[in-house]
Amino acid sequence: MSQQTRAHYLAAHYAHLQGLRIAPLGIPFLGAAARGLGWLDGVPGIRGAGGAFWGVGLFLAALVLSFPIAAYYRHTFGTVRPSRPRFGVPALLLVAALYLVAGFVGDRVTWRVSLPALLIGAALARLGLQQHALRGHYLAIGLAWCLFACSGLYVEYAWPTVTIAFNVLVGASLITAGLGDHLVLVHALRRSPSESHASGV
């Protein structure tokens, strides 16, 4: 990727590449999977309804953590005011509609393939292929979702097992995506070592 192409991409996707803001969101999902496997039975209040409170608490903690993390990016790499999205809302609506259709079809046809998971996997893999695979970690995440979709887990196993596998997939995806995007940003943006970080012309 040329310097100019990289400059354009980084400026356009700066907010998305602040991966440390979303990585903590994967922890509640991994925690739910660990709870389903019985690994957290020693944690007080984890059983029964208490598990839900733990999950919500971890999720809220991750959201709160995103604010100081955002401040870290602002003070370390600066601020970009993004362009107003031209195609964002229609694209999101299209993806949501496709997901609903895939779920509708999947509920009525006994297939071993999970269409919604396959759709998500394809979308993530496509993201990983853009810009000369700059965010190649999304390709790996997308393939993991496609494998999950084609594994037939939800046909052959009981629902608790499928839930555990799904939570592991989502949690690992969020953490991998977050850490991967952060590393892309850190490697791409250079800090002049002899200068302070104060802004000014």
Add this chain to the structure above:
Amino acid sequence: MRREFEDICGVDRLVHEPARLAILTALSACRSADFLFLQSLTGLTKGNLSSHLIKLEEAGLVAIEKGFEGKVPQTHVHLTGRGSDAITSHWQRLEQVRQSARRWRGHVGHGDDHRRESDPTTFDIRGARRAPAHAPKR
């Protein structure tokens, strides 16, 4: 780069300089960016980046806004309309040059000797003929 080729390209040196090109390209992808982000992106020193921004501002390609975020001074830079047009036309021109260079590659070194004997033009890009700075010696 040869003078004739620069003339044909019509490249704007103000825009074409790599650091300024990176700055303008980045600003074309967002509403504005602050000084720290541009410094992180280009790897320039503060003084060097300031110098480039001042040149771009004097040419009317960018606008610089200074303010405060709490007690911390902030400097935001955004493209002007003229700057947006300049960077867009610059990339279009480079694409045209790339297309021309592809066609030019077919002319150079492929039986053009007969052309050189009667025509002082040292090279010929389709649609543009220039007099050579120095006539070829025979």
